[in-house]
Amino acid sequence: MTLEISLSRSNIPLVTVAFIFSHELFALSPLRTFTIINFLLVFPVVFTGSSDANLSTKFYCKTCPKVLPIVKSVVESAVSKDSRMGASLLRLHFHECFVNGCDASVLLDDTSSFTGEKTAFPNNNSLKGFEVVDKIKSKLEKVCPGVVSCADILAIAARDSTVFLGGLSWDVKLGRRDSKTTSFAAANSSGFLPVATYNLSSLIQTFKAQGLSTKDLVALSGAHTIGQARCISFRSRIYNDAIIDSSFAKTRQQNCPNTSGSGDNILAPLDRRTPKHFDNKYYKNLLKKKGLLHSDQVLFSGGSTDSLVKLYSKKRKAFSSDFAAAMIKMGDISPLTGSSGEIRKNCRKPN
Ligand code: HEM
Ligand SMILES: *[C@@H]1O[C@H](CO)[C@@H](O)[C@H](O)[C@H]1NC(C)=O
Numbered sequence: 001m002t003l004e005i006s007l008s009r010s011n012i013p014l015v016t017v018a019f020i021f022s023h024e025l026f027a028l029s030p031l032r033t034f035t036i037i038n039f040l041l042v043f044p045v046v047f048t049g050s051s052d053a054n055l056s057t058k059f060y061c062k063t064c065p066k067v068l069p070i071v072k073s074v075v076e077s078a079v080s081k082d083s084r085m086g087a088s089l090l091r092l093h094f095h096e097c098f099v100n101g102c103d104a105s106v107l108l109d110d111t112s113s114f115t116g117e118k119t120a121f122p123n124n125n126s127l128k129g130f131e132v133v134d135k136i137k138s139k140l141e142k143v144c145p146g147v148v149s150c151a152d153i154l155a156i157a158a159r160d161s162t163v164f165l166g167g168l169s170w171d172v173k174l175g176r177r178d179s180k181t182t183s184f185a186a187a188n189s190s191g192f193l194p195v196a197t198y199n200l201s202s203l204i205q206t207f208k209a210q211g212l213s214t215k216d217l218v219a220l221s222g223a224h225t226i227g228q229a230r231c232i233s234f235r236s237r238i239y240n241d242a243i244i245d246s247s248f249a250k251t252r253q254q255n256c257p258n259t260s261g262s263g264d265n266i267l268a269p270l271d272r273r274t275p276k277h278f279d280n281k282y283y284k285n286l287l288k289k290k291g292l293l294h295s296d297q298v299l300f301s302g303g304s305t306d307s308l309v310k311l312y313s314k315k316r317k318a319f320s321s322d323f324a325a326a327m328i329k330m331g332d333i334s335p336l337t338g339s340s341g342e343i344r345k346n347c348r349k350p351n
């Protein structure tokens, strides 16, 4: 699957991809050809995306001028009740975009014709915020029915959550449309969503496959300055990793037993100091070998990203502006535009 994934995620214009494929088909074994064709059938959406995402900050100016205040008010009331919800909404946008582009596919519930992404390994028992998205959608449907996509709701909610918790704002580009289908297989496969056990080169590769740079990887990982992780996500780090502060490991071990299956869902903050504030303490933790996830600490473990981690730990403004820029880039991953996809009436199911 490596070839297919790297092709599909690199935002190569359609024509180039088509050429590579027609060229490849002659040279490949029947089995390989079948895999590629099968892949095209399973993931048709990504091949219609181009690097010119065609999104615009003014997309709803005429058709739904109240979209921004409406999303903001629902996000702010949800995050004031439970600050973790801000983290959950930010993460939803990330998980949405890394599987077949920013098309709200992650929001679809299972149906008789497909299994959605919600139970895929990186999402299962972990993603949250679906009810908040439903609330935003139903408010918008009252004011401007059939106009605002679920994919755009996720992009705006991610920004509003970041800002409400103390991060820098950015202008959200809009005009994405929603997918009519989803892919459990893609969400569960290695190569799309990164997982906590990845080493630095796998993380870099996963982001590169989405058209995101190593700098984007380091800046976007700063999202782990808010929110929580389950024991199952950091158990092997606190018991088996070499690069970890020993007193930090001992503290975390008190609430996360080494026995697999026991205490899997017990939570710990991703940023041990200020998990409700969008600041740069995440990077300061890494300098002290107190990153919670293995995939956090590998960003500061003697490799090529050490210098950026140091920079962001010292200069909050450099982090904030690089984070904002990277969020805009992430929001541009293979959106559906024009007449592709649809505007869902209910974010959980195709129309
Ligand atoms: C670099 C690769 C990344 C890996 C391997 C990764 C992995 C994880 C894991 C394992 C968790 C905890 C899940 C759980 O135990 O339930 C988590 C939580 C979180 N991730 Fe990431 N993540 C990555 C990048 C990102 C990015 C790019 C963003 C957003 C821009 C993000 C935002 C979050 C947030 C906000 C949480 C906390 C969610 C909550 O409290 O509900 N992550 N991530
Ligand atoms: C998702 O979690 C449930 C338990 O809550 C488990 O039964 C199921 O096998 C998991 N699915 C996957 C794909 O890991």
Ligand SMILES: *[C@@H]1O[C@H](CO)[C@@H](O)[C@H](O)[C@H]1NC(C)=O
Binding pocket: 120, 121, 188, 189
């Ligand atoms: C999903 O991925 C997980 C982790 O890689 C794997 O253990 C599981 O077998 C996969 N499930 C399916 C149904 O492919």
Ligand SMILES: *[C@@H]1O[C@H](CO)[C@@H](O)[C@H](O)[C@H]1NC(C)=O
Binding pocket: 199, 200, 201, 202
């Ligand atoms: C990183 O992990 C990948 C996949 O498990 C592996 O092939 C690679 O050798 C690892 N790289 C390093 C530098 O350890």
Ligand SMILES: *[C@@H]1O[C@H](CO)[C@@H](O)[C@H](O)[C@H]1NC(C)=O
Binding pocket: 239, 240, 258
């Ligand atoms: C935790 O469990 C792992 C795997 O079962 C084992 O290798 C390791 O020695 C254990 N560590 C501690 C501190 O008990």
Ligand SMILES: *[C@@H]1O[C@H](CO)[C@@H](O)[C@H](O)[C@H]1NC(C)=O
Binding pocket: 050, 054, 337, 338
């Ligand atoms: C992007 O916009 C340009 C100019 O408005 C248009 O010609 C083109 O078809 C659009 N592309 C997509 C993918 O919607």
